[in-house]
Amino acid sequence: MKKLIVALLLLSGLSARAGLRAAWEFNPSDVSGTSVAASGGSAANTTGTLMDNADVSQGYLALDGNGDYLAFGTDVTGLRGLPAITIAAWIRLNTTASALRRIVEHDDNFYFFQQDGKFRFSIHGTGGTALISATTLPPNVWVHVAATWAHNGVARLYINGAVEATSAATSVAMPNNVQRLSFGAQRNNSATPTPTAFFDGCMDDVAVWDTALPAEAVAALAGVGIGGYAGRVIPTVLTSTPITLLPVMDVGKTNAVLKGLFNVPATAARLYWGTEDGGTEPAAWANVCEFGAAAAGTAFITNLTGLTAGIRYRYRFHAEDGSASGQWSAAGEFATHSILPDDLPGLQLWLRPDVGVTTNASGVVDVWADQSGHDRHAVRSGSSGTLRLEAGMIGGSPAVRFAGGQNNAYLSSSYTPEATDGLTVFVVAQALPQTSGGTIRPLVCAGPQGSGRGLFCIGGTRPWADAGKTIPTVGALGCFGRGYASAVPYSEFAATNEAPNFAPGAGHVAVMTLDAAASSGKGQFSAFFDGLTRRTAGGATATPTTGPVEVGGATSTDVYRYDGYIGDVIIYDRVLSGDELNAVGWYLQSRYGLAGYYQNPLVARVAVRAATAVSKTTAVLNAEILSLPTSVKAVFHWGEADGGANPAAWANSNVFGTVTAPGRVSAAVSGLSPGVTYCYRLRCENAAGETWTMSAETFTTWRDEPSDLAGLQFWLKADEGVFADAGITPAADGQPVAQWNDASGNDRHATRAGTVGSVTYSINNGINGLPAVTSTDIQDGDYLRALGYEIADTDDLTVFVVARQHPQTFITGSSAIKPLVSSGRAANGQGAFCIAASRWDTGGSATNALGYFGRSYSPAPPYPGFVTSGQKPTFEPNTIHIATLSLDAAANGGKGQFTGWFDGVWRSSNAGVSDNPQNGPVEIAGNLYNGFCRFSGAFGDILIYDRVLTEDERNRVGWYLQTKYGIDGAFRNPFATLLANTVVTSVTGTSATLAVDVADGDLPTTVMLHWGTTDGVWTGATNATVDALGAFSLSADGLEPGTIYFARFSAVNSQGEAWATETVTFTTVGPPIVAALPPNAVGFTSAALEGALIDTCGAPTTVWIYWGAADGGESPDAWELAIPFGPQETGAVSSAVSGLAENTAYFYRVYAENTYGARWSPIVRFTTAFALPPVVKTDNLVFWLRADMGVAHSNGLVHAWADQAGTSDAFSSGGARPLYVSDAINGRAALRFDGINDFLAAADHDALDLGVGAGKSWTLIAVYLREKSGTQNIVAKGTAGSNVADWRFFRDDTGVVWGTGPSADTNAWFRIAEPAGNQPHVLAGTLTQTGETSGVKAFSINGTAYVSEPYAVKAPANESPVMIGGEDVRHECLQGLIAEVMVFNKALNDDDLNNVGFYLQEKYGIPGLFEYRAPRGTLLWVK
Secondary structure, three states: OEEOOOEEEEEOOOOOOOOEEEEEOOOHHHEEOOEEOOOEOOOOOOOEEEEOOOEOOOOOEEEEOOOOEEEOOOOOHHHOOOOEEEEEEEEEEOOOOOOOEEEEEEOOOEEEEEEOOEEEEEEOOOOOOEEEOOOOOOOOOEEEEEEEEEOOOOEEEEEOOEEEEEEOOOOOOOOOOOOOEEEOOEOOOOOOOOOEOOOEEEEEEEEEEOOOOOHHHHHHHOOOOOOOOOOOOOOHHHOOOOEEEEEEEOOOOOOEEEEEEEOOOEEEEEEEEEOOOOOOOHHHOOEEEEEEEEOOOEEEEEEEOOOOOOOEEEEEEEEEOOOOOOEEOOOEEEEOOOOOHHHOOOEEEEEOOOOOEEEOOOOEEEEEOEOOOOOOOEEEEOOEOOEEEEEEEEOOEEEEEEOOOOOEOEEEOOOOOOOOOOEEEEEEEEEOOOOOOOOEEEEEEEOOOHHHOEOEEEEEEOOEEEOOEEEOOOEOEEEEEOOEOOOOOOOOOEOOOOOOOEOOOOEEEEEEEEEOOHHHHOOEEEEEEOOEEEEEEEOOOOOOEOOOEEEOEOOOOOOOEOOEEEEEEEEEOOOOOHHHHHHHHHHHHHHOOOOOOOOOOOOOEEEEEEEEOOOOOOEEEEEEEEEOOOOEEEEEEEEOOOOOOOHHHOOEEEEEEEEOOOEEEEEEEOOOOOOOEEEEEEEEEEOOEEEEOOOOEEEEOOOOOHHHOOOEEEEEOOOOOEEOOOOOOEOOOOOEOOEEOEOOOOOOOEEEEOOOOOEEEEEEEEEOOEEEEEEOOOOOOOEEEEEEEEOOOOOOEEEEEEEEEOOOOOOOOOOOEEEEEEEOOOHHHOOOEEEEEEOOOOOOOHHHOEEEEEOOEOOOOOOOEEEOOOOOOOOOOOOEEEEEEEEEOOHHHHOOEEEEEEOOEEEEEEEOOOOOOOOOEEEEOEOOOOOOOEOOEEEEEEEEEOOOOOHHHHHHHHHHHHHHHOOOOOOOOOOOOEEEEEEEEEEOOOOEEEEEEEEEOOOOEEEEEEEEOEOOEOOEEEEEEEOOOEEEEEEEOOOOOOOEEEEEEEEEEOOEEEEOOOOEEEEOOOOOEEEEEEEEOOOOOOEEEEEEEEEOOOOOEEEEEEEEOOOOOOOHHHOOEEEEEEEEOOEEEEEEEOOOOOOOEEEEEEEEEEOOEEEEOOOEEEEOOOOOOOOOOOOOEEEEEEOOOOEEEEOOEEEEEOOOOOOOOEEOEOOEOOEEEEEEEOOEEEEEEEOOOOOEEEOOOHHHOOOOOOOOEEEEEEEEEEOOOOOEEEEEEEOOOOOOEEEEEEEEOOEEEEEOOOOOOOOOEEEEOOOOOOOOEEEEEEEEEOOOOOEEEEEEEOOEEEEOOOEOOOOOOOOOOEEEOOOOOOOOOOEEEEEEEEEEOOOOOHHHHHHHHHHHHHHHOOOOOOOOOOOOOOOOOOO
16 A cells, blocks of 8 residues: 655644534424424433424425414523524525515524525524525525534535635624524514514525534535535535535546545545545555544545546545544545546637636635637736636636626627637536526626627626516526527526536526537537537528627627626537547536536447337346447346446346447346336446446336237237347347238238348337338338238228328339238229338329228328327328227128227227228238338337227227337326316305216326316315225315305326326306406497406396496496396397597496395406597508508407508408407507417509609508517518518517618618517608619617618519418417507608608607607697
């Protein structure tokens, strides 16, 4: 054994076990009724009482901020008057409101609390220590918070193991006042204290020590470096572990930094290490480092040097304590690197926080030196905010801290990548909650960020609220550039609902590659997050705006600043290969001790594959070794529970043996139990270490197999029995298939017909992870024939085939038949049966069709029966389906009856024509009658029974196939509960009884009744256990009278959850339910007031509409006018009113009463139309839609909008109908388009065609409001989906466009910046043509005018309709409002345009710069 002298740092201080006064883990064993005892510690009287609704049932203390707290007495003497203290807890805030909320308070001694979303700690008394966190924490996220304080020492506040605040003002001692201890409230020492400052949130693992724990101990408590913070973790040093291993850091080729926290004292502390684990026997270790004596709480940080590159090392710390064996740590391991980032060519910039950071006297970073060798250092820009180098921030390693907020400091390098440079960018980062302000939060960027104009940007998004609509952004991280910019939140790397994501607290490795040459020089971005491939995006320009690489902020916009920590930044001027990405990613992941999916490049890369040949008691486990630097020993570990990466945690293992080349590895297992789910992983080990498959694969042995049913004659299974010869040599991946063995037990094997080799075995590209037999449809290609199995004339049949269609080829004169499975001559349906696709050109839709024929039943192609192009799902290429065909041979006088099901759904039934078909052997992927008669696709299982299976039997086989291949179909689990025939049997004002048939499935089962006022949003439920099949009833209680409810049954048994297929509705007895609908036919002085009696709720009902120029509320006497309708049945009520005043707001409500009570509808407001003022000239007005006139709708859904110019009315198409809103924009009407499929179309008219030629001119005006991002049409006359339009207003994420030509001409396609969303705007565009194809445009938004450069491209007049709110039902539909559209066949002069714009501004209350222009000699018009 060698004894080495190594670099050593000792961090002394008591451990998290030493000095523990009390810890509350809220375990069930600590709780008795309302009493909660401490889980450990030396202090006495640490049992508290739960007050009000305080709850610990979930294993933590949950408080609602409204009277809940945990109360202790005044006798907790061990937690006050201490010379030093550490207090720590896991906290989850329900709110970040400004109120002061106590977490732990020992009144008049110390306070641990939350205010304004920040955490605070203070010592009581004048001049007492006060700490406030720098970070504002978001709600609903678990964070670890700790405060340490020592009298006349230093105080620190930590969040997730990172220092947030430090204070040396500790001269005031902690008092020792006899006061109450409280969790979640503040109480004074009066006889009957009044609690205040209630905490609203949850807390767990609250602990108090009588010493200030060192940073390493706090980091261990927070889980930092142990996979990263990702929610609550077990605080490792609260256990009895004598020595805690901390993450290995700074691993290089020949060095590594090891850390150990000694929680026990040692007379001699040592580190044993080597390439083999010597266990707890000192002599078995190759090397030892002697540290000498150590107090409890000492952290040793040891820099090992002189190591060998690319080797795995093991180590253990040891504490000699006088006992025979002393105290040993668990075994640790690490592997030195064989490749470092600067070993790879193309390195242009490398910023490392552990090397080359220069700070000023105040600790602010001035320069971050480039380690690439190019001296492209990053220099601070600005002086505000926080820009500091902080230790232990990302996985225990140093990082640079950046602060969001306007004008805060960031770093700018001297490296400016070129627009033609390929790039690979790595950044290690850990987010903090982002402040409000600028949308983009750049980590690393080059060039301006807005609208993706720069070269690239890796960035997050600020908290996003848009007009009251909050868009989640926490955890999202994206990339953009070269004209590409996604909508917020940017999420190319990680979305808010993904795991892992970029939520605050954990460090991550984000990698972006840019292939600048892709897409004709526009570039292709690829995003990788923690080693996972996430998303790709194409650039939109080959000429982005370049700029220097900047970190944490950007020159272009002073509010674009990032909140959080950044570790390494590495940039190459090329796209790294997959192996190179993994090598650098592994280096960063292991150096920072982060969780992730990068793998040591010196060990095998492996992936688990789906199990095959699964039966009731056997299976074949599969995996693939993707890369193999050296030979490895491969072992499958399996069992009913996932043992993770711990061999001892698995119930079983099968040694595959030594593997010397990449490829598939398999192991057969037997002795399994039917119907049980098993897990498995592959482990590979070599000298550099071991690797496991990233996740466990699962499979479930069959409880019920197709062979259990009588009559199985033929069964081909693609996951077994496929041979390259006559049943001796299993076929390898891609090898031609010579024989496919029958698994029915009848030995009717299918053998190859032909010698082309066009039927092959696909193992790695099969069907949803399972192998498949694939075929092509080349002329005279191979197919398979079961020569030993020929269908007889009288044979009943049920045939199942699992298949994926590939695109079928077309050869002139070739057969239209593309047979999957057949028996006998396929031509004209002369054989026994044929399941077939069609040649792609037959009937125009053959690629999606699948049909059947036989016994001389012969439909024309594309063959129907299973599916046609109009049905969903279709048999479109590269989708996987189950086709089932039954034949009742005796039906129709022996001519037979065929029935087809597709993915478990009945599709058709057709009679045979002949009782004497031309039979032949069963054939697969081809038919003997014609060399063109071949199918291109892939097969899974094929089964044939010699009888018509019952519905239950057919479902059992279908469920087997659907589950085996992971197909989305209608077959149901035959052992799950089947619920049918839901009925409502009785209803009262507050309850209802419903019954359902428990028709099938394993018993017992728990049946649950769900109900609520919205279908699928269940607010109530009740359940009971059912032990027998049959009708069963449950009651919904506590209902509201006079309310419509939805209800649905579900059930849970041993097979999982199942739901009844139907939702039923019922209405409780009570006051009637009414609604006021939008008015119809609104004009200058009249309107039709509309409403509905939704439900009488059990009694005869009388209805009125109350209306007037003021809202009378819910008092009949307060209304001006009433319209009585008398007794009514359920349905609509309507009444036309006249004599209204122009330009006046009116209100109405529907009122109804019965013997149970009365009910009012919500208010409806509308404003009558008014005539245009004289200064708004209507000469040349050829199209005019205004929402305050001419709108026809049904229940608000618009079907027509009359053109007030009389040229062409607009109509809806099908169900794609916008909604009429009578008071949408400042009390004025508008039409709301849903952004999905709503649009209106006005038929083409010559008056609406722009035409071409000098002197032609036009004006287009619209009032609109948009509610979402993305490309959206406002109004257009052009071809749907085309870049060419006669005229068009639309918007996208780079602006709003006045278009009259192809998008390639930026002047014909005139784009300017768009104002804010969720606000109404007036768009006005004019066009003046100077020639056949030339002209100039003016574009005004709310009166601000822009003029285009002359252009020389214009679309000709066309025959397209005018489209409002969308281009068609699928394209670029607006989500928002349109209130008015005006088209003039001339360019309005400045005065006329201003008068129209001013009229619209005033009418809709839109702020703008349009102004009234009075004609000479006239009075000013005043609205």
